[in-house]
Amino acid sequence: MPTPHKTRPDALTMEVVELIGDVVARFYSDYEDAAAEHALTGAQARLLSLLSLEPLPMRKLAQKLKCEPSNVTGIVDRLEARALVERRPDPADRRVKVAAATEAGLQVARELREGLRFAREPLAGLSPQERESLRDLLRRMRDA
Amino acid sequence: MPTPHKTRPDALTMEVVELIGDVVARFYSDYEDAAAEHALTGAQARLLSLLSLEPLPMRKLAQKLKCEPSNVTGIVDRLEARALVERRPDPADRRVKVAAATEAGLQVARELREGLRFAREPLAGLSPQERESLRDLLRRMRDA
DNA sequence: CCATTTACTTCAGTGCCTTAAACAACCATG
DNA sequence: CATGGTTGTTTAAGGCACTGAAGTAAATGG
Numbered sequence: 001m002p003t004p005h006k007t008r009p010d011a012l013t014m015e016v017v018e019l020i021g022d023v024v025a026r027f028y029s030d031y032e033d034a035a036a037e038h039a040l041t042g043a044q045a046r047l048l049s050l051l052s053l054e055p056l057p058m059r060k061l062a063q064k065l066k067c068e069p070s071n072v073t074g075i076v077d078r079l080e081a082r083a084l085v086e087r088r089p090d091p092a093d094r095r096v097k098v099a100a101a102t103e104a105g106l107q108v109a110r111e112l113r114e115g116l117r118f119a120r121e122p123l124a125g126l127s128p129q130e131r132e133s134l135r136d137l138l139r140r141m142r143d144a
Numbered sequence: 145m146p147t148p149h150k151t152r153p154d155a156l157t158m159e160v161v162e163l164i165g166d167v168v169a170r171f172y173s174d175y176e177d178a179a180a181e182h183a184l185t186g187a188q189a190r191l192l193s194l195l196s197l198e199p200l201p202m203r204k205l206a207q208k209l210k211c212e213p214s215n216v217t218g219i220v221d222r223l224e225a226r227a228l229v230e231r232r233p234d235p236a237d238r239r240v241k242v243a244a245a246t247e248a249g250l251q252v253a254r255e256l257r258e259g260l261r262f263a264r265e266p267l268a269g270l271s272p273q274e275r276e277s278l279r280d281l282l283r284r285m286r287d288a
Numbered sequence: 289c290c291a292t293t294t295a296c297t298t299c300a301g302t303g304c305c306t307t308a309a310a311c312a313a314c315c316a317t318g
Numbered sequence: 319c320a321t322g323g324t325t326g327t328t329t330a331a332g333g334c335a336c337t338g339a340a341g342t343a344a345a346t347g348g
Contacts, residue, residue, distance in 0.1 A: 016279050017264060096325095122286070131160055135163060187335060215335065218336090
Protein backbone atom coordinates (compact mmCIF):
# COMPACT_ATOMS: atom_id res chain seq x y z
CA MET A 1 0.00 0.00 0.00
CA PRO A 2 1.74 3.10 -1.12
CA THR A 3 -0.82 5.42 0.43
CA PRO A 4 0.92 6.86 3.46
CA HIS A 5 -1.06 7.56 6.55
CA LYS A 6 -3.34 10.21 5.15
CA THR A 7 -5.36 9.09 2.17
CA ARG A 8 -4.41 11.03 -0.90
CA PRO A 9 -7.33 12.60 -2.71
CA ASP A 10 -7.99 11.67 -6.29
CA ALA A 11 -7.59 14.03 -9.22
CA LEU A 12 -11.25 15.00 -9.37
CA THR A 13 -11.33 15.93 -5.71
CA MET A 14 -8.14 17.90 -6.08
CA GLU A 15 -9.60 19.80 -8.97
CA VAL A 16 -12.74 20.63 -7.04
CA VAL A 17 -10.61 21.78 -4.11
CA GLU A 18 -8.70 24.00 -6.49
CA LEU A 19 -11.94 25.41 -7.88
CA ILE A 20 -13.33 26.07 -4.44
CA GLY A 21 -10.13 27.92 -3.65
CA ASP A 22 -10.63 30.10 -6.72
CA VAL A 23 -14.26 30.81 -5.95
CA VAL A 24 -13.47 31.53 -2.31
CA ALA A 25 -10.72 33.97 -3.27
CA ARG A 26 -13.00 35.77 -5.64
CA PHE A 27 -15.95 35.89 -3.31
CA TYR A 28 -13.73 37.11 -0.52
CA SER A 29 -12.16 39.86 -2.53
CA ASP A 30 -15.55 40.88 -3.83
CA TYR A 31 -16.81 41.07 -0.29
CA GLU A 32 -13.90 43.28 0.72
CA ASP A 33 -14.56 45.53 -2.25
CA ALA A 34 -18.24 45.80 -1.44
CA ALA A 35 -17.32 46.68 2.14
CA ALA A 36 -14.77 49.24 0.97
CA GLU A 37 -17.45 50.99 -1.08
CA HIS A 38 -19.05 51.85 2.24
CA ALA A 39 -15.70 52.69 3.81
CA LEU A 40 -15.87 49.54 5.89
CA THR A 41 -13.20 46.92 6.43
CA GLY A 42 -14.09 43.26 5.96
CA ALA A 43 -14.24 42.68 9.70
CA GLN A 44 -16.49 45.68 10.22
CA ALA A 45 -18.78 44.53 7.42
CA ARG A 46 -19.05 41.03 8.84
CA LEU A 47 -19.82 42.31 12.31
CA LEU A 48 -22.39 44.78 11.05
CA SER A 49 -23.94 42.06 8.95
CA LEU A 50 -24.38 39.91 12.04
CA LEU A 51 -25.95 42.76 13.96
CA SER A 52 -28.35 43.46 11.12
CA LEU A 53 -30.07 40.18 12.02
CA GLU A 54 -30.26 40.77 15.75
CA PRO A 55 -28.50 42.66 18.54
CA LEU A 56 -25.85 40.58 20.25
CA PRO A 57 -23.71 40.88 23.36
CA MET A 58 -20.00 41.34 22.77
CA ARG A 59 -19.22 37.85 23.93
CA LYS A 60 -21.61 36.30 21.40
CA LEU A 61 -20.15 38.44 18.67
CA ALA A 62 -16.69 37.12 19.45
CA GLN A 63 -18.00 33.57 19.24
CA LYS A 64 -19.66 34.14 15.89
CA LEU A 65 -16.63 35.91 14.48
CA LYS A 66 -14.34 33.26 15.95
CA CYS A 67 -12.06 35.76 17.62
CA GLU A 68 -11.23 37.01 21.09
CA PRO A 69 -13.71 39.33 22.83
CA SER A 70 -11.02 41.96 23.26
CA ASN A 71 -10.86 42.18 19.50
CA VAL A 72 -14.55 42.87 19.17
CA THR A 73 -14.22 45.88 21.43
CA GLY A 74 -12.15 47.74 18.85
CA ILE A 75 -14.31 46.85 15.87
CA VAL A 76 -17.47 47.92 17.66
CA ASP A 77 -15.67 51.07 18.82
CA ARG A 78 -14.99 52.08 15.24
CA LEU A 79 -18.50 51.28 14.08
CA GLU A 80 -19.94 53.10 17.04
CA ALA A 81 -17.83 56.16 16.25
CA ARG A 82 -19.62 56.23 12.91
CA ALA A 83 -23.01 55.71 14.50
CA LEU A 84 -23.63 52.46 12.65
CA VAL A 85 -23.74 50.48 15.88
CA GLU A 86 -24.56 51.29 19.46
CA ARG A 87 -23.93 49.63 22.81
CA ARG A 88 -26.95 49.04 24.98
CA PRO A 89 -27.01 47.89 28.58
CA ASP A 90 -28.54 44.51 29.29
CA PRO A 91 -31.19 45.03 31.95
CA ALA A 92 -30.82 41.43 33.10
CA ASP A 93 -27.05 41.56 33.57
CA ARG A 94 -25.24 44.80 34.12
CA ARG A 95 -21.94 43.33 32.99
CA VAL A 96 -23.01 42.72 29.42
CA LYS A 97 -23.16 45.27 26.67
CA VAL A 98 -25.43 44.46 23.80
CA ALA A 99 -24.26 45.72 20.42
CA ALA A 100 -27.05 46.70 18.08
CA ALA A 101 -27.11 48.15 14.60
CA THR A 102 -28.58 51.64 14.38
CA GLU A 103 -30.98 52.64 11.62
CA ALA A 104 -28.03 53.90 9.59
CA GLY A 105 -26.23 50.63 10.28
CA LEU A 106 -29.17 48.59 9.06
CA GLN A 107 -29.29 50.66 5.91
CA VAL A 108 -25.60 50.12 5.22
CA ALA A 109 -25.97 46.39 5.90
CA ARG A 110 -28.78 46.25 3.38
CA GLU A 111 -26.79 48.05 0.73
CA LEU A 112 -23.81 45.83 1.45
CA ARG A 113 -25.92 42.77 0.95
CA GLU A 114 -27.19 44.02 -2.36
CA GLY A 115 -23.77 45.12 -3.53
CA LEU A 116 -22.36 41.61 -3.46
CA ARG A 117 -21.67 41.35 -7.14
CA PHE A 118 -19.68 38.18 -7.51
CA ALA A 119 -21.89 35.81 -5.66
CA ARG A 120 -24.81 36.90 -7.83
CA GLU A 121 -23.41 37.61 -11.25
CA PRO A 122 -21.96 34.24 -12.12
CA LEU A 123 -25.09 32.68 -10.75
CA ALA A 124 -27.05 34.48 -13.41
CA GLY A 125 -25.46 32.21 -15.98
CA LEU A 126 -26.95 29.14 -14.33
CA SER A 127 -30.40 27.82 -15.05
CA PRO A 128 -32.83 27.48 -12.15
CA GLN A 129 -32.31 23.71 -12.16
CA GLU A 130 -28.58 24.19 -11.98
CA ARG A 131 -28.92 26.65 -9.17
CA GLU A 132 -31.01 24.13 -7.31
CA SER A 133 -28.47 21.39 -7.68
CA LEU A 134 -25.73 23.82 -6.67
CA ARG A 135 -27.78 24.72 -3.62
CA ASP A 136 -28.19 21.06 -2.71
CA LEU A 137 -24.51 20.31 -3.13
CA LEU A 138 -23.47 23.32 -1.09
CA ARG A 139 -25.91 22.44 1.64
CA ARG A 140 -24.46 18.98 1.93
CA MET A 141 -20.96 20.40 2.04
CA ARG A 142 -21.91 22.86 4.72
CA ASP A 143 -23.62 20.24 6.85
CA ALA A 144 -20.98 17.58 6.39
CA MET B 145 -42.42 47.93 -12.12
CA PRO B 146 -41.47 47.74 -8.51
CA THR B 147 -37.94 46.54 -9.22
CA PRO B 148 -35.76 49.52 -8.49
CA HIS B 149 -32.74 50.14 -10.58
CA LYS B 150 -30.75 47.05 -9.62
CA THR B 151 -32.62 43.84 -10.27
CA ARG B 152 -33.45 42.09 -7.03
CA PRO B 153 -32.35 38.47 -6.89
CA ASP B 154 -34.93 35.80 -6.31
CA ALA B 155 -35.14 33.65 -3.20
CA LEU B 156 -33.23 30.74 -4.68
CA THR B 157 -30.34 32.94 -5.73
CA MET B 158 -30.30 34.59 -2.34
CA GLU B 159 -30.14 31.21 -0.66
CA VAL B 160 -27.25 30.11 -2.85
CA VAL B 161 -25.43 33.34 -2.09
CA GLU B 162 -25.95 32.66 1.58
CA LEU B 163 -24.62 29.13 1.20
CA ILE B 164 -21.59 30.31 -0.71
CA GLY B 165 -20.94 32.73 2.10
CA ASP B 166 -21.04 29.90 4.62
CA VAL B 167 -18.78 27.67 2.58
CA VAL B 168 -16.37 30.52 1.93
CA ALA B 169 -16.16 31.34 5.63
CA ARG B 170 -15.51 27.76 6.53
CA PHE B 171 -12.92 27.22 3.81
CA TYR B 172 -11.17 30.40 4.76
CA SER B 173 -10.99 29.60 8.43
CA ASP B 174 -9.79 26.11 7.63
CA TYR B 175 -7.06 27.56 5.47
CA GLU B 176 -5.95 29.85 8.28
CA ASP B 177 -5.90 26.90 10.67
CA ALA B 178 -3.86 24.79 8.29
CA ALA B 179 -1.42 27.67 7.90
CA ALA B 180 -1.25 28.17 11.66
CA GLU B 181 -0.26 24.54 12.10
CA HIS B 182 2.92 25.44 10.29
CA ALA B 183 3.24 28.69 12.23
CA LEU B 184 2.32 30.64 9.11
CA THR B 185 -0.20 33.44 8.73
CA GLY B 186 -2.72 33.25 5.92
CA ALA B 187 -0.85 35.78 3.86
CA GLN B 188 2.42 33.95 4.29
CA ALA B 189 0.78 30.66 3.33
CA ARG B 190 -0.77 32.15 0.21
CA LEU B 191 2.51 33.69 -0.87
CA LEU B 192 4.45 30.50 -0.23
CA SER B 193 1.82 28.58 -2.11
CA LEU B 194 2.31 30.78 -5.14
CA LEU B 195 6.06 30.37 -4.97
CA SER B 196 5.74 26.63 -4.74
CA LEU B 197 4.57 26.69 -8.35
CA GLU B 198 7.30 28.96 -9.66
CA PRO B 199 9.68 31.68 -8.52
CA LEU B 200 8.29 35.16 -9.05
CA PRO B 201 9.59 38.71 -8.89
CA MET B 202 8.21 40.84 -6.07
CA ARG B 203 6.16 42.89 -8.48
CA LYS B 204 4.39 39.82 -9.88
CA LEU B 205 3.73 38.57 -6.38
CA ALA B 206 1.99 41.82 -5.52
CA GLN B 207 -0.17 41.48 -8.61
CA LYS B 208 -1.18 37.92 -7.82
CA LEU B 209 -1.89 38.76 -4.20
CA LYS B 210 -3.74 41.92 -5.20
CA CYS B 211 -1.80 44.15 -2.87
CA GLU B 212 0.88 46.83 -2.96
CA PRO B 213 4.47 45.78 -3.62
CA SER B 214 5.57 47.42 -0.39
CA ASN B 215 3.44 44.93 1.45
CA VAL B 216 5.08 41.95 -0.22
CA THR B 217 8.45 43.11 1.06
CA GLY B 218 7.48 42.42 4.66
CA ILE B 219 5.84 39.07 4.03
CA VAL B 220 8.85 37.82 2.07
CA ASP B 221 11.12 39.21 4.78
CA ARG B 222 9.43 37.08 7.40
CA LEU B 223 9.45 33.96 5.23
CA GLU B 224 13.07 34.55 4.32
CA ALA B 225 13.96 34.89 8.00
CA ARG B 226 12.69 31.34 8.38
CA ALA B 227 14.50 30.11 5.29
CA LEU B 228 11.31 29.12 3.53
CA VAL B 229 11.87 31.62 0.74
CA GLU B 230 14.92 33.30 -0.72
CA ARG B 231 15.52 36.35 -2.88
CA ARG B 232 17.53 35.80 -6.02
CA PRO B 233 18.90 38.42 -8.34
CA ASP B 234 17.50 38.52 -11.86
CA PRO B 235 20.46 38.33 -14.24
CA ALA B 236 18.48 40.12 -16.93
CA ASP B 237 17.48 43.11 -14.76
CA ARG B 238 19.42 44.07 -11.70
CA ARG B 239 16.50 45.97 -10.24
CA VAL B 240 14.42 42.82 -9.94
CA LYS B 241 14.49 40.43 -7.02
CA VAL B 242 13.01 37.04 -7.68
CA ALA B 243 11.45 35.34 -4.70
CA ALA B 244 11.74 31.56 -4.73
CA ALA B 245 10.70 28.85 -2.30
CA THR B 246 13.58 26.94 -0.74
CA GLU B 247 13.52 23.17 -0.37
CA ALA B 248 12.12 23.63 3.13
CA GLY B 249 9.55 26.05 1.73
CA LEU B 250 8.44 23.57 -0.91
CA GLN B 251 8.05 20.93 1.74
CA VAL B 252 5.91 23.18 3.91
CA ALA B 253 3.81 24.15 0.90
CA ARG B 254 3.23 20.47 0.15
CA GLU B 255 2.16 19.73 3.71
CA LEU B 256 -0.06 22.78 3.71
CA ARG B 257 -1.79 21.58 0.59
CA GLU B 258 -2.41 18.18 2.08
CA GLY B 259 -3.58 19.59 5.39
CA LEU B 260 -6.56 21.36 3.86
CA ARG B 261 -9.20 19.44 5.67
CA PHE B 262 -12.41 21.26 4.95
CA ALA B 263 -12.25 21.43 1.22
CA ARG B 264 -11.72 17.69 1.16
CA GLU B 265 -13.76 16.25 3.98
CA PRO B 266 -17.22 17.38 3.00
CA LEU B 267 -16.41 16.39 -0.53
CA ALA B 268 -16.01 12.85 0.68
CA GLY B 269 -19.75 12.71 1.24
CA LEU B 270 -20.42 13.38 -2.42
CA SER B 271 -20.57 10.70 -5.07
CA PRO B 272 -18.20 10.96 -8.04
CA GLN B 273 -21.09 12.10 -10.22
CA GLU B 274 -22.00 14.79 -7.74
CA ARG B 275 -18.40 15.91 -7.55
CA GLU B 276 -18.36 16.16 -11.31
CA SER B 277 -21.44 18.29 -11.45
CA LEU B 278 -20.09 20.44 -8.64
CA ARG B 279 -16.89 20.83 -10.61
CA ASP B 280 -18.80 21.89 -13.69
CA LEU B 281 -20.92 24.38 -11.82
CA LEU B 282 -17.92 25.88 -10.06
CA ARG B 283 -16.03 26.13 -13.33
CA ARG B 284 -18.85 28.05 -14.87
CA MET B 285 -19.04 30.35 -11.88
CA ARG B 286 -15.32 30.99 -11.99
CA ASP B 287 -15.30 31.69 -15.70
CA ALA B 288 -18.42 33.80 -15.68
C1' DC C 289 23.53 62.14 -21.73
C1' DC C 290 19.59 63.26 -19.22
C1' DA C 291 14.77 62.71 -17.99
C1' DT C 292 11.55 59.40 -17.14
C1' DT C 293 9.97 55.15 -15.79
C1' DT C 294 10.33 50.81 -13.26
C1' DA C 295 11.45 47.60 -9.21
C1' DC C 296 12.09 47.45 -4.77
C1' DT C 297 12.51 49.19 -0.08
C1' DT C 298 11.67 52.19 3.98
C1' DC C 299 8.70 54.75 6.89
C1' DA C 300 4.55 56.34 9.09
C1' DG C 301 0.04 55.29 10.08
C1' DT C 302 -4.29 52.27 10.51
C1' DG C 303 -6.74 48.12 11.43
C1' DC C 304 -7.09 43.35 12.96
C1' DC C 305 -5.82 40.12 16.13
C1' DT C 306 -3.80 37.85 20.42
C1' DT C 307 -2.36 37.48 25.27
C1' DA C 308 -2.20 39.24 29.88
C1' DA C 309 -4.02 42.04 33.23
C1' DA C 310 -7.57 45.00 35.29
C1' DC C 311 -12.27 45.82 36.68
C1' DA C 312 -17.03 45.27 37.76
C1' DA C 313 -20.90 42.46 38.37
C1' DC C 314 -22.77 37.94 39.07
C1' DC C 315 -23.16 33.77 41.89
C1' DA C 316 -22.51 29.98 45.12
C1' DT C 317 -21.05 28.58 49.51
C1' DG C 318 -20.33 28.73 54.34
C1' DC D 319 -24.51 38.36 54.46
C1' DA D 320 -19.42 38.13 53.39
C1' DT D 321 -16.12 35.82 50.51
C1' DG D 322 -14.12 33.86 46.84
C1' DG D 323 -14.51 32.21 42.26
C1' DT D 324 -16.46 33.02 37.73
C1' DT D 325 -17.95 35.81 33.82
C1' DG D 326 -18.32 39.98 30.49
C1' DT D 327 -15.93 43.71 29.01
C1' DT D 328 -12.16 46.73 28.49
C1' DT D 329 -7.20 48.31 28.38
C1' DA D 330 -2.47 47.77 27.11
C1' DA D 331 1.37 45.90 24.63
C1' DG D 332 2.94 43.76 20.60
C1' DG D 333 2.85 41.33 15.97
C1' DC D 334 1.29 41.07 11.26
C1' DA D 335 -1.10 42.86 7.03
C1' DC D 336 -1.90 46.60 4.47
C1' DT D 337 -1.67 51.40 2.28
C1' DG D 338 0.42 55.69 0.53
C1' DA D 339 4.35 58.62 0.11
C1' DA D 340 9.12 59.11 -0.35
C1' DG D 341 13.64 57.32 -1.43
C1' DT D 342 17.25 54.56 -4.11
C1' DA D 343 19.01 52.10 -7.88
C1' DA D 344 18.76 50.42 -12.42
C1' DA D 345 16.72 50.44 -17.00
C1' DT D 346 15.05 53.00 -21.02
C1' DG D 347 14.07 56.29 -24.52
C1' DG D 348 14.65 60.49 -26.64
